[in-house]
C-alpha cells in the first residue's frame with residue numbers, strides 16, 4: 348500500500364492506527380513504526396538499536412515505546428534512549444495525516 352508523492356509515502360489509512368496503537372510498515376526498504384499517542388502521530392525506526400526486535404511487538408505508553416526483548420525504552424518523539432540497555436537513539440521520520448491517509452517521508456530523516 349504505497350503511493351509516493353511530495354509529502355511522503357502513504358503507509359496506512361487513518362483508521363488503522365487508533366489512539367495508543369502502533370503499526371509496523373516498510374518504506375524505501377526501511378522498517379518503520381508508526382505510533383498514535385494522545386492524538387498525535389509519530390514515526391521511528393521499528394528495529395531496536397540494541398538487537399533484532401520489532402518495537403511494534405513491544406508496549407506503547409505515555410509517548411514511550413518499550414522493546415519486547417530486553418525492556419529498552421525510547422521516546423517516540425525524539426527517538427532518544429530512556430535508559431539501559433539501549434544506548435543508541437532511534438531514527439525518527441516526518442509523518443503526516445491527510446484525507447484519511449497516513450504518510451511517512453524517509454527523505455528528511457532526523458536524529459535527536
Ligand code: FES
Pocket residue numbers: 395396397398399400414415416417418419432433
Ligand atoms: S533488543 Fe531491544 S532492548 Fe535489547
